[in-house]
Amino acid sequence: MGTRRGIPEATVARLPVYHRVLTSLNEVGVATVSSEELANASGVSSAKLRKDLSHLGSYGTRGVGYDVEFLVYQIARELGLTQDWPVVIVGVGNLGRALANYGGFASRGFRIVGLLDADPNLVGKDVAIAPGLRVRHLDELERVVREAEPAIAVIATPAEAAQSVCDRVVAAGMTSILNFAPVVLGVPDRVEVRKVDLATELQILAFHEQRRTRDDDLVVSAGGAL
Amino acid sequence: MGTRRGIPEATVARLPVYHRVLTSLNEVGVATVSSEELANASGVSSAKLRKDLSHLGSYGTRGVGYDVEFLVYQIARELGLTQDWPVVIVGVGNLGRALANYGGFASRGFRIVGLLDADPNLVGKDVAIAPGLRVRHLDELERVVREAEPAIAVIATPAEAAQSVCDRVVAAGMTSILNFAPVVLGVPDRVEVRKVDLATELQILAFHEQRRTRDDDLVVSAGGAL
DNA sequence: CGGTGTGAATTCATTCACAGCG
């Protein structure tokens, strides 16, 4: 039976993908999927998918597969998507704006309750699709946190500002941070930080691209020598 | 001695962080760091850092530490940052624009050679800081690839367009893709895809936030019962 | 029969702890 306690971190990181794929399937009217099908659509092996789902419980039917609608709900519940998550975004440059207008948030329980920036020229602007959500000055951070009680902050400021914004966010009592600034944030143990780093991702691709090229050369050389 | 062949994937993913931290230290004039210091600044344990660096070679000095400038160069070389990486960005919405204007790219050898979009209203616009880089129509993709020979494509389109853009990118001969669209891209084995998914990251945070809250409740209940 | 769920085997990553070098 599903272990209930302690879902492995690697599994948690894949649940959002399964959730999205299942949601699509559901919208198209698919009622049932096998682990093989769902795995293919999610870009993982079927063994991995079954092991992942087994951590949530025995939600499949042997010889048949998984009920799409039921599974969507179970994953959503496990991830906490069935509740409302107020979020503040600090830093309203191109990236912050892109985030503010990203539809994927609202549909999954994430509700932007604050768009904050230190630049007076941006304050008061209406940059988001969200109804009447204007940019407020960074100094209103504490007020926003008191009023809307967001647990999650998104930091989309320039690198130089990130740590001090982070400190204020933590001081205001928030406990989860999604950091887009290219710096390693220092936080107390109780605060969870995840980072998304565009340059890092490109560098990892470059590494593999380089390795590929080098290896091709080796193969060619070796081939020539034979 | 450093194994030379096959640096572990987990290590590769951390090298960009070390590289950035070391670059900062170098700019501030620090000549030497210990594994302890560099590890702290990078948010990892010193044992992990030493093991990571050991895969590149024996670049430290016992009793002293690492020469900052030398190590920056070694990591850069390993990651392929010492060469020029032409990159195309497909999709020039807020996110694509944020990427186009992100300074961290140029400074690490990534050079944007194409900004492409299917929207005629965007074509011809000058959205990037980059000198004279105007948005071109998606149909020019093949031409851009032929002329500038980029290996890496960044996909920042809406979800609906991502797979067809991906297919064209692959058909044009590119082999590395950084995908920001919230879909699982299907590609041939030879093509490497990395994805950055904003909604996924928030969902992982929400999961932990929810767990934290649940556990707190348990602690409180248990405490009350004693 | 077909496909899930899962122990067992394997591979990959992290941590420990210390020998040995500068």
Next chain:
DNA sequence: CGCTGTGAATGAATTCACACCG
């Protein structure tokens, strides 16, 4: 003496392979 580099120990994630159930 201090700090690197690394085998050995531990832990986490993936893959295998098949018992078992609908």
